[in-house]
Amino acid sequence: DTAVSQTPKYLVTQMGNDKSIKCEQNLGHDTMYWYKQDSKKFLKIMFSYNNKELIINETVPNRFSPKSPDKAHLNLHINSLELGDSAVYFCASSHFGSVSYNEQFFGPGTRLTVL
Amino acid sequence: GESVGLHLPTLSVQEGDNSIINCAYSNSASDYFIWYKQESGKGPQFIIDIRSNMDKRQGQRVTVLLNKTVKHLSLQIAATQPGDSAVYFCAETLMDSSYKLIFGSGTRLLVRP
Numbered sequence: 001d002t003a004v005s006q007t008p009k010y011l012v013t014q015m016g017n018d019k020s021i022k023c024e025q026n027l028g029h030d031t032m033y034w035y036k037q038d039s040k041k042f043l044k045i046m047f048s049y050n051n052k053e054l055i056i057n058e059t060v061p062n063r064f065s066p067k068s069p070d071k072a073h074l075n076l077h078i079n080s081l082e083l084g085d086s087a088v089y090f091c092a093s094s095h096f097g098s099v100s101y102n103e104q105f106f107g108p109g110t111r112l113t114v115l
Numbered sequence: 116g117e118s119v120g121l122h123l124p125t126l127s128v129q130e131g132d133n134s135i136i137n138c139a140y141s142n143s144a145s146d147y148f149i150w151y152k153q154e155s156g157k158g159p160q161f162i163i164d165i166r167s168n169m170d171k172r173q174g175q176r177v178t179v180l181l182n183k184t185v186k187h188l189s190l191q192i193a194a195t196q197p198g199d200s201a202v203y204f205c206a207e208t209l210m211d212s213s214y215k216l217i218f219g220s221g222t223r224l225l226v227r228p
Contacts (some may be wrong), residue, residue: 004158041123041202043159043218056215090158101147104216107225 003027004107005040006091012113013081020077021110023091031055032074033092033104034066049074050096076110086114123202125223134192134226138219143186145207149216150179153202156165162190162203162215192224200226 004025013019025032033056036045049057049068063079074093078085091107133210139213140148146167151159163181165172165188172179178191188205202223 041221043204043221045215045217048215092158092206103161103164106160108156109158 003106004091004093006089006107006110008110009108010113012112012115014082014115015081016076017081018079019081019111019112020075021089021091022045022073022075023107024073025091025093025105025107026072027093027105029093029095029105030071030072031094031096032068033094034074035086035090035092035106037090037109039087047074047076081112081114083114086112088112123221125225127225127227128195129227130195130197134190134195134224136190136192136222136224138188138190138222140186140188140207140219142209143183144209145217146210147208148179148181148207149190149206150177150188151204151206152199152220153204153221155201159204177228179204181209190218195226196225197226197228198228200205200224205209 007022011019031050033048035043036046037043046058046060047066052068065077068074074086088109088111090109094104150162152162153159161175163174163179165181170181176193180189181189192199200220204221205219208216
């Protein structure tokens with residue numbers, strides 16, 4: 001059973017386009033995250049939602065807009081894509097304040113390539 | 116194919132040997148630390164965690180050591196196996212309301228058969 005799933009797995013697009021990445025978790029978690037992993041494998045938090053409310057919003061261009069329609073979904077929409085947006089984007093989820101403090105379960109990633 | 120991570124620090128060990136992966140964390144106020152394993156083409160996977168009130172925690176074949184004085188974490192893997200080959204990340208956070216993980220830069224572990 002897939003715990004955290006993302007679609008699509010690969011996304012190749014032209015500069016200037018708008019694209020969305022979807023994430024769903026079936027773990028019953030109440031907190032979801034988006035991370036960006038660059039070409040050097042550096043992993044950085046972008047956003048976090050708890051019960052559909054934004055709780056972490058790092059210094060990310062406002063071309064990136066997360067949307068959480070419900071606790072099980074956190075989508076990432078990117079406007080006017082730039083070359084520097086090329087990366088692997090990971091979704092993750094966790095229980096807010098769980099006993100296993102902040103064990104985050106990661107999705108398989110979406111590799112975005114902007115041409 | 117994947118061309119990322121070519122400049123990651125790499126630890127190469129013989130199968131069966133013990134591995135030690137080190138990590139320096141940035142915030143002296145961080146009070147919770149996690150090690151993640153990332154295999155090629157997959158997302159990071161939780162390995163083991165430790166709170167700042169401990170200096171050692173053991174799991175199955177893995178041990179995490181925490182030295183708060185020098186802001187240093189290490190992950191020890193006993194009897195390293197080919198399946199342990201991956202990139203390993205440490206992450207730190209504060210037990211506050213944000214639950215924001217700050218990841219280290221990663222170390223690639225290569226296990227030689």
